[in-house]
């Protein structure tokens with residue numbers, strides 16, 4: 001096998017390896033569907049719990065204000081006993097009236113808070129009830145995906161080993177050149193010549209260069225500077 005043939009072989013092994021690695025990085029549809037349902041459900045539960053916490057906080061705040069207002073009410077009612085004239089009496093009643101109104105508002109707000117919290121708690125409970133089943137389905141799909149990756153992983157390992165073996169048989173200078181072009185040119189260092197044209201960039205291969213390639217020598221595309229590979233060259 002000539003050096004160019006080895007480079008071509010290396011290119012095709014690395015292309016297959018890239019393909020496996022890309023496949024391994026993509027979630028299969030079956031898993032992606034359950035994964036997004038799972039993530040949504042988790043986010044929703046966090047959101048509901050956050051809402052409940054916020055409501056609890058608000059309820060404690062209203063509780064505090066309510067007991068303050070009830071203390072105040074007692075104070076005004078005490079004052080009512082000590083009024084000395086009609087004017088003071090009217091003023092004390094005005095305070096009591098306003099405070100009672102405020103207490104009523106706070107009580108109503110607390111009641112609404114509790115009713116709302118019940119609704120949210122029910123939503124959260126429903127989510128939690130279905131969660132074990134969702135978790136089981138998620139685990140199953142994940143397991144299946146990982147299992148299917150096992151084959152791909154094995155293939156990728158084998159391809160990596162093959163690439164190493166091929167590389168070991170390529171002169172260092174050429175190997176370095178291959179990797180330099182590979183990095184610079186979208187992971188294609190070697191391009192096949194098809195009908196006297198570079199298959200990567202469609203630049204025409206001049207006859208002199210074609211002759212060189214036919215002799216099994218290393219030649220570069222004048223357009224994209226990739227190493228050219230010509231199939232079925234005459235044996236030298």
Ligand SMILES: [Zn+2]
Nearest residue numbers: 198201221224
């Ligand atoms: Zn080219």
